[in-house]
Amino acid sequence: MEKTALDIDKKIYTINVYSENIAGLLNKITNIFTRRQLNIETLSVSASSIEGIHKYTITTVTDEATVDKVTRQMEKIIDVLQAHYYLDDEIIYQEIALYKVPTDELLNGPGIEQLVRKHNARIMEVNRTFTVIELTGHPEDTEALYAELSEIGLYQFVRSGRIAITKSPVERLSNFLANIKKIADKRND
Amino acid sequence: MGKEIIKGSEALMRSLIHEGVDCIFGYPGGAIMPVYDSLMDHTDTLHHILVRHEQGAVHAAQGYARTSGRVGTCIVTSGPGATNAITGIGDAMLDSTPLVVITGQVASSLLGSDAFQEIDVVSITQPISKWSYQIRHASDIAWAVARAFYIAGTGRPGPVVLDFAKNAQIEMTEYEPFNIEFIRGYNPWPSISEESVQEAAKIINAARKPFAVVGQGVELAGANAELLALIEKADIPVGRTLLGLSALPSGHPLNKGMLGMHGNLGPNVKTNECDVLIAIGMRFDDRVTGDLKTYAKQAKVIHFDIDPAEIGKNVKPTVAVIGNCKLTLPAVTALVEKNNHREWIDSFIPSEVKEHDLVIHSELYPEQGPITMGEVVSKVTEATRDHAVLVTDVGQNQMIAARYFRFTEPRSVVTSGGLGTMGFGLPAAIGATFGAPDRTVCLFCGDGGLQMTIQELGTILESGAPVKIILLNNSYLGMVRQWQELFFNKRYSCTPMINPDFGKIAEAYNIPSRRLHLREELEDAIREMLTTDGPFLLEVGVVKESNVFPMAPAGQDVSVMMFDC
Ligand SMILES: Cc1ncc(C[n+]2csc(CCOP(=O)(O)OP(=O)(O)O)c2C)c(N)n1
Ligand SMILES: [Mg+2]
Numbered sequence: 001m002e003k004t005a006l007d008i009d010k011k012i013y014t015i016n017v018y019s020e021n022i023a024g025l026l027n028k029i030t031n032i033f034t035r036r037q038l039n040i041e042t043l044s045v046s047a048s049s050i051e052g053i054h055k056y057t058i059t060t061v062t063d064e065a066t067v068d069k070v071t072r073q074m075e076k077i078i079d080v081l082q083a084h085y086y087l088d089d090e091i092i093y094q095e096i097a098l099y100k101v102p103t104d105e106l107l108n109g110p111g112i113e114q115l116v117r118k119h120n121a122r123i124m125e126v127n128r129t130f131t132v133i134e135l136t137g138h139p140e141d142t143e144a145l146y147a148e149l150s151e152i153g154l155y156q157f158v159r160s161g162r163i164a165i166t167k168s169p170v171e172r173l174s175n176f177l178a179n180i181k182k183i184a185d186k187r188n189d
Numbered sequence: 190m191g192k193e194i195i196k197g198s199e200a201l202m203r204s205l206i207h208e209g210v211d212c213i214f215g216y217p218g219g220a221i222m223p224v225y226d227s228l229m230d231h232t233d234t235l236h237h238i239l240v241r242h243e244q245g246a247v248h249a250a251q252g253y254a255r256t257s258g259r260v261g262t263c264i265v266t267s268g269p270g271a272t273n274a275i276t277g278i279g280d281a282m283l284d285s286t287p288l289v290v291i292t293g294q295v296a297s298s299l300l301g302s303d304a305f306q307e308i309d310v311v312s313i314t315q316p317i318s319k320w321s322y323q324i325r326h327a328s329d330i331a332w333a334v335a336r337a338f339y340i341a342g343t344g345r346p347g348p349v350v351l352d353f354a355k356n357a358q359i360e361m362t363e364y365e366p367f368n369i370e371f372i373r374g375y376n377p378w379p380s381i382s383e384e385s386v387q388e389a390a391k392i393i394n395a396a397r398k399p400f401a402v403v404g405q406g407v408e409l410a411g412a413n414a415e416l417l418a419l420i421e422k423a424d425i426p427v428g429r430t431l432l433g434l435s436a437l438p439s440g441h442p443l444n445k446g447m448l449g450m451h452g453n454l455g456p457n458v459k460t461n462e463c464d465v466l467i468a469i470g471m472r473f474d475d476r477v478t479g480d481l482k483t484y485a486k487q488a489k490v491i492h493f494d495i496d497p498a499e500i501g502k503n504v505k506p507t508v509a510v511i512g513n514c515k516l517t518l519p520a521v522t523a524l525v526e527k528n529n530h531r532e533w534i535d536s537f538i539p540s541e542v543k544e545h546d547l548v549i550h551s552e553l554y555p556e557q558g559p560i561t562m563g564e565v566v567s568k569v570t571e572a573t574r575d576h577a578v579l580v581t582d583v584g585q586n587q588m589i590a591a592r593y594f595r596f597t598e599p600r601s602v603v604t605s606g607g608l609g610t611m612g613f614g615l616p617a618a619i620g621a622t623f624g625a626p627d628r629t630v631c632l633f634c635g636d637g638g639l640q641m642t643i644q645e646l647g648t649i650l651e652s653g654a655p656v657k658i659i660l661l662n663n664s665y666l667g668m669v670r671q672w673q674e675l676f677f678n679k680r681y682s683c684t685p686m687i688n689p690d691f692g693k694i695a696e697a698y699n700i701p702s703r704r705l706h707l708r709e710e711l712e713d714a715i716r717e718m719l720t721t722d723g724p725f726l727l728e729v730g731v732v733k734e735s736n737v738f739p740m741a742p743a744g745q746d747v748s749v750m751m752f753d754c
Binding site (some may be wrong): 019020027032065072073075076078079081151180183189 | 311312313316319320340370372373374375376377497498500501502
């Protein structure tokens with residue numbers, strides 16, 4: 001199938017969103033994707049390093065104009081503090097995957113040590129029926145190990161959403177909070 | 190002032206009074222009864238207008254907010270009361286109207302159990318409100334109400350929903366007035382980039398054919414004078430959106446008319462000829478732009494808006510001047526040189542002449558045949574010396590009123606632009622009489638739309654709201670019929686209307702009325718309507734199958750307009 005110009009411009013974007021810890025915000029954020037018929041590829045939500053502030057890491061495949069509009073619509077939501085998007089080369093990112101495989105098949109296979117070393121994986125649990133292997137890495141790494149273990153047979157496979165840290169020396173959230181404090185102080189004068 | 194221990198419902202009353210609320214549009218029910226009970230103790234400060242349907246409460250609050258510039262307030266019950274309010278909330282969201290809508294809710298202990306009249310209001314309203322919040326404890330009330338009014342009324346205004354659980358209405362709480370002046374995750378005063386101001390001024394100074402397109406943002410900011418200062422200094426002709434019609438007096442020499450689908454030919458044509466397009470407080474709605482691929486492609490675009498999410502949403506600007514235009518306009522004006530664009534401004538004339546000859550003359554001054562909508566609108570605006578508030582419903586009546594009503598004062602247009610809500614007009618006009626009590630409020634509506642909220646005649650009966658209702662009766666869902674004529678081979682599917690005797694209905698509500706279809710009677714009937722104290726229904730039988738022209742068909746080049754079928 002021929003690719004349209006739009007498809008060619010589409011890339012994976014990682015969006016970092018910071019918000020107050022208030023119920024219902026996740027709904028509002030995901031609504032923005034739904035309305036634009038954008039797929040959320042991965043999503044992970046957790047407390048951030050700053051007390052009371054939540055962090056969402058969302059990945060989506062789209063073009064820059066769209067991701068730009070989407071982040072601005074997120075920042076428009078009351079109690080969302082900041083939203084920024086990044087390309088893969090602007091961030092350090094990881095995902096985690098767990099594989100549950102039959103132990104006897106694993107033992108009959110080409111060699112556990114080689115497998116673990118090659119993929120930089122870890123064994124979390126071994127018993128007579130199954131073994132749980134853990135891998136952290138990029139999606140390609142997760143998929144490479146998946147391909148190899150599928151041949152042995154997989155009981156279960158789960159992977160997390162992406163988490164990411166920016167490579168930039170500028171800390172946007174800290175700057176924002178410092179700035180906002182200045183505005184608040186000025187208004188209280 | 191020390192803290193007092195009072196009931197939650199009483200805390201709501203105190204909080205509303207603290208926000209300066211003087212007028213509430215609402216309807217009671219089980220889950221909001223404690224609030225209505227407390228309301229009885231405050232009838233001297235909080236004037237409650239009992240509507241006849243919750244949709245009417247929200248539209249009335251919209252009419253109040255749009256004319257007064259203040260936040261409109263509604264109170265409704267849970268479940269069906271809340272769902273009836275949804276249309277109005279959505280309408281206010283799309284048209285940036287500041288509202289606080291308080292909905293009753295079942296007690297917190299019952300939430301999530303499908304209790305009687307429980308509906309998940311916060312989830313339903315999340316995508317159509319600026320903020321929605323559930324008050325589950327009385328201790329939250331002062332904070333939530335302060336936040337609601339702050340969010341609704343600042344920045345780009347919009348509707349806020351407070352879902353008020355019944356237990357929180359009954360619980361006792363310590364009350365102290367609460368003020369909010371700052372929210373970390375919400376910045377209604379974006380700082381103005383000096384660079385953008387300079388860049389905008391530079392582009393305007395270099396322009397030979399500048400054209401300003403102005404929207405409701407100017408009215409919301411109260412920046413009418415600031416707009417005048419810019420356009421007069423730089424000599425820039427102006428086109429206005431439907432919601433921005435009274436941002437500039439109609440008679441101003443730089444006013445070149447209305448933009449968009451049923452706007453004037455000149456501003457639509459010139460959008461695609463100008464070298465600089467200066468958009469001020471408008472959002473490039475598709476009814477204004479038509480096909481974006483052919484919209485102002487030749488021009489540099491400057492976009493003034495308070496909402497960063499509007500920048501580049503539809504049209505990518507060369508420069509964005511983000512901020513409140515009450516501040517950004519003067520900043521740019523200071524750097525703009527005095528200029529003269531006589532030749533460019535005169536170039537609008539051929540389009541004006543063409544539109545006048547092909548459409549306007551026959552619409553406003555027909556010599557035979559039934560009365561036209563345009564004639565009625567033109568005679569009413571004349572009789573009010575262009576000082577009235579115009580409220581419209583939706584359809585042909587709306588477009589003709591927008592095209593031919595004239596304005597001299599700010600905040601004079603109340604119409605449903607973004608949502609296009611039939612039934613908006615009557616309740617919005619009632620609200621407008623409370624928002625602008627010293628002005629004449631003229632409602633133009635159609636035979637279809639009036640019947641969507643006709644029960645609000647009961648609200649007029651009770652409150653005496655002096656709405657001048659001008660019913661342009663064409664016995665059709667006219668605007669849909671027009672599209673059927675133009676695009677569906679004249680197959681009039683479900684658009685002819687079998688109508689009641691509207692005069693009898695008015696009579697039942699004790700509202701004086703007059704019905705006419707003869708041109709000779711029109712002026713006298715308008716005089717009678719305007720000199721009668723209080724409400725009046727003027728029903729005019731107009732041309733049945735008439736079309737609003739010119740028209741730029743949906744999704745096509747807006748500068749290419751149709752003049753006939
Ligand atoms: C609630 C709602 N339902 C349907 C429509 C679609 N609609 C737009 S204009 C129109 C016809 C309006 O007829 P009428 O009120 O008689 O006004 P006219 O166009 O004849 O002046 C309709 C049905 C709408 N805008 N709103
Ligand atoms: Mg009609």
